[in-house]
Amino acid sequence: MPTLEDIRKAAQELEGRIHRTPVLTSSALDERFGAELVLKAELFQKTGSFKVRGLLTKLLRLSPEERTRGVITVSAGNAAGALAWAARNAGVPATVVMAKTAVPAKVDAARGYGATVELVEGDLMAQYEQIRDGRQLTGVHPFDDEDVITGHGSLGLELLADRPDLDTVLVPVGGGGLISGVATAVKLLKPEIRVIGIEPEQADVVSRSLAAGSPQKLPSARSIADGLAAPVCGTRNLPLIQQYVDEVVRVSEAALLEATRLVMSRTKLALEPAAAAPFAAMLEGSVQAAGVTAAVVSGGNLDVSKLLL
Structure with a gap:
């Protein structure tokens, strides 16, 4: 703990x-x-x-190899924007997985900070894991x-x-x-x-x-x-x-x-x-x-x- x-x-x-x-x-x-x-x-x-507090902390502690691979998270919106901003600030490529029903302004914010946004339907976590593993990205869980x-x-x-x-x-x-x-x-x-x-x-x-x-x-x-x-x-x-x-x-x-x-x-x-x-x-x-x-x-x-x- x-x-x-x-x-x-x-x-x-x-x-x-x-x-x-x-x-x-x-x-x-x-x-x-x-x-x-x-x-x-x-x-x-x-x-x-508040999301940037935890997500930037995580990015600051990544290894050089993890940073090179790029990061990915799954989010209803606020973690997506926070990770996108933190990744741009740290010079790390970022991908965020969001539901197609996500608030449009939150989708636009993540894209505006430079992240690749994947809009999906169904089980968000399952699709997040599939994209993460398929592209060999560094997973950043939004809260766990x-x-x-x-x-x-x-x-x-x-x-x-x-x-x-x-x-x-x-x-x-x-x-x-x-x-x-x-x-x-x-x-x-x-x-x-x-x-x-x-x-x-x-x-x-x-x-x-x-x-x-x-x-x-x-x-x-x-x-x-x-x-x-x-x-x-x-x-x-x-x-x-x-x-x-x-x-x-x-x-x-x-x-x-x-x-x-x-x-x-x-x-x-x-x-x-x-x-x-x-x-x-x-x-x-x-x-x-x-x-x-x-x-x-x-x-x-x-x-x-x-x-x-």
């Missing part, structure tokens, strides 16, 4: 390469939810999401990787450095990469802080994995929060979630949409629905904000058309 020293090393490697994102406040949201809220604004991160996890842990270090008075941290959950890194950093520094994960009801693979005691796979995972619609829970992520996360709750599609609109209206932050998951949980009452509560606003790569229906 990653240590605090591992996470601190990753943070040092990232320093000067990515943004140290701000922690913001909103009196309107404080009044709405009855607590002091702080928003870790990862939508201002390079490529518009120790380097990726430690890179994401840098967010937790920043959050506590800026707000050491936190009582609770709310983190959106997809396959488990972000929350496993953040929770590890937070709990190793301050074990008394509660860490709560939030995932969509229609893509609840982490909740199912916790209930089963082993990583599970969903037959399908579709949500307006496409960045959280991971079909599998990472084998490296689950033990960290079991050890360091106090609770994982589910939220409805309606709450995700309402929360996105609410936060955009009150803060003017153009967050994507995945990043609104903490606020959706507070709206539905599955999470009661108390004391100083941090919400990780994980990204801002939204499909505006879905908000205007």
